Amino acid sequence: MHLAFFAVCFSTVFAASGLDHDLDNNWEQWKKINSKKYQEKEEGWRRGIWENNFKKIVMHNINNSLGILPYRLGMNRFGDMTNEEFKQIRNGFKQINEKVRRSVFIVPDFPAAPAQVDWREKGYVTPVKDQGDCGSCWAFSTTGALEGQQFKKTGKLVSLSEQNLVDCSRPEGNEGCNGGLMNLAFQYIQNRGGLNSEGSYPYLGTDDQPCNYNPNDNSAVINNGFVDISSGTENDLMKTVAAIGPVSVAIDAGHESFQFYQSGIYNEKDCSSDELNHGVLVVGYGFQGEDVEGKRYWIVKNSWGKDWGDDGYIYMAKDQQNQCGIATAASYPLIS
Numbered sequence: 167m168h169l170a171f172f173a174v175c176f177s178t179v180f181a182a183s184g185l186d187h188d189l190d191n192n193w194e195q196w197k198k199i200n201s202k203k204y205q206e207k208e209e210g211w212r213r214g215i216w217e218n219n220f221k222k223i224v225m226h227n228i229n230n231s232l233g234i235l236p237y238r239l240g241m242n243r244f245g246d247m248t249n250e251e252f253k254q255i256r257n258g259f260k261q262i263n264e265k266v267r268r269s270v271f272i273v274p275d276f277p278a279a280p281a282q283v284d285w286r287e288k289g290y291v292t293p294v295k296d297q298g299d300c301g302s303c304w305a306f307s308t309t310g311a312l313e314g315q316q317f318k319k320t321g322k323l324v325s326l327s328e329q330n331l332v333d334c335s336r337p338e339g340n341e342g343c344n345g346g347l348m349n350l351a352f353q354y355i356q357n358r359g360g361l362n363s364e365g366s367y368p369y370l371g372t373d374d375q376p377c378n379y380n381p382n383d384n385s386a387v388i389n390n391g392f393v394d395i396s397s398g399t400e401n402d403l404m405k406t407v408a409a410i411g412p413v414s415v416a417i418d419a420g421h422e423s424f425q426f427y428q429s430g431i432y433n434e435k436d437c438s439s440d441e442l443n444h445g446v447l448v449v450g451y452g453f454q455g456e457d458v459e460g461k462r463y464w465i466v467k468n469s470w471g472k473d474w475g476d477d478g479y480i481y482m483a484k485d486q487q488n489q490c491g492i493a494t495a496a497s498y499p500l501i502s
Contacts, residue, residue: 184214185210185213185214185217186217189217189220192220193213193216193217196216196241196245200243200245202246212246213246215245215246215247215248216245216246219241219245219246219422219426220241220245222239222422222426223239223240223241223426226238226239226423227239230430235430235433236430236431236432236433236460236483237423237427237428237429237430237431237432237433237481238428238429238430239423239426239427239428240426240427240428240429241426242426242428242473242474243473243474244425244426244474245426247425249420249421249422249425252425253420253443255299255300255301256297256301256303256419256444256470279404279405279408279409280408281452281453281457282450282451282452282453283407283408283450283451283452284449284450284452284465285314285407285411285412285449285450286449286450286465289317289323290313290314290317290318290323290411290412290449291310291313291314291323291412291447291449291467292310292313292323292325293325293472294467294468294469294471294472294477294478294479295325295328295369295469295471296469296470296471297328297371297469297470298371299371300332300342300343300371300372300373301343301344301345301346302328302331302332302342302343302346302371302373302469303444303445303446303469304331304340304345304346304347304348304351304445305328305329305331305332305346305351306328306445306447306469307348307414307415307416307445307446307447307469308328308331308348308351308352308355308414308445309325309326309327309328309331309361310412310414310447310449310467311348311411311412311413311414311447311497311498311499312326312352312355312361312386312388312499312501313325313326313386313412314411314412314449315386315410315411315498315499315500315501316385316386316501317411318411319501319502324363324364324385324386325363325364325365326361326362326363326364326385326386327361327362327363327364327366327367327368327369327385328364328369329367329368329369329370330361330362330367330377330378330379331346331351331354331355331361332346332373333373333375333376333377333378333379334354334358334377334379335350335351335354337354338350338351338353338354338357340354342373343371343372343373344373346445347445348414348416348445348497349392349394349497352388352391352392352497352499353391353392355386355387355388355499356387356388356389356391356392358379358381359381359384359387360381360384360385360386360387361384361385361386361387362379362380362383362384362385363383363385366380366383366385367379367380367383386501387501388499388500388501389500389501389502390500390501390502391499391500392497392498392499392500393497393498393500394495394496394497395413395493395496395497395498397493397494397495398439398488398493398494399493400484400485400488400492400493402493403415403448403492403493403496404451404484406496406498407448407449407450407451410498411498412447412448412449412450412467412498413447413448413496413497413498414445414446414447414496414497414498415445415446415447415448415466415492415493415494415495415496416442416443416444416445416446416491416494416495416496417442417443417444417446417466417482417490417491417492418437418438418439418441418442418443418444418490418491419443419444419446419490420441420443420444421434421436421437424480427474427475427476427480428475428476429475429476429481430481431454431460431461431463431481431482431483432463432480432481432482432483432489432490433482433483433486433489434489434490437489437490437491438490438491439487439488439489439490439491439494440491440494441491442491442494442495446466446467446468446469446480447466447467448464448465448466448467448492448496449465449466449467450464450465451463451464451465451484452465453484454481459485459486460483460486462483462484462485463481463482463483463484464481464482464483464484464492465479465481466479466480466481466482466492467479468480
């Protein structure tokens with residue numbers, strides 16, 4: 167049995183009071199940039215949430231400027247949402263017993279892994295995508311890992327269909343927009359004999375349509391299952407990323423600091439290495455300035471659009487006791 171992580175939803179209620187009118191212009195500008203419109207009764211409490219987030223971001227960035235914190239936050243299109251609301255559509259978790267077959271992990275035989283790797287520079291990584299208001303992060307992590315392996319085999323980078331996985335992998339145990347697991351998606355692709363391309367099976371961000379998988383249009387296949395990297399071992403994850411390519415991982419992304427991450431090396435003191443709630447893709451690793459403790463990072467591709475984070479990416483602290491569970495549930499598909 168293998169412990170796996172699922173996305174689930176929960177709701178929250180927030181009531182705002184005492185608006186800060188010094189922020190009127192900021193609020194109006196943010197609404198315009200993000201095309202936000204509200205009913206009259208809703209705007210007041212949405213404004214209150216936004217102000218609360220705005221002020222937390224300002225205080226955090228003061229600490230960043232003073233050298234106390236290594237990363238910056240920024241207001242984004244999620245600014246009128248509480249963290250609980252945000253997790254309702256983007257994160258959450260439950261644990262299940264995963265009953266799928268996997269291959270045995272063998273640590274890649276590197277005399278010494280390179281100090282820096284970035285598979286984006288080698289053509290392995292498609293542009294950042296956006297899962298929308300659907301808990302389908304697991305599907306984007308799955309396609310990202312498989313896109314990289316398919317490129318490694320063929321030299322052609324093809325964007326693969328997350329919607330195919332959302333619509334069709336329920337028999338393996340995934341739950342569409344209500345959550346899923348990368349390993350179950352890998353298993354589905356192997357069971358069906360392939361996965362359609364994004365072009366032939368475009369993303370909708372909903373899960374209320376039937377499966378429209380076309381077996382005559384397989385753009386990628388998984389022949390030999392998948393591999394789970396040894397849990398919690400960042401050194402094994404590093405060697406695997408260096409040798410194999412982009413790797414699917416699950417992390418704890420349930421914090422306000424993640425919701426509003428903008429730049430720098432993300433190191434959240436309250437992050438859990440066990441309570442994982444979001445599927446993402448490690449596409450490399452490196453260091454900022456010097457290759458020393460506290461300066462190393464993982465390059466992580468998210469699925470919240472290019473306007474989130476650092477052009478859709480987050481640079482997460484590396485070699486910091488498995489920060490946010492980056493190495494707890496890492497895996498990759500096997501193709502031949």
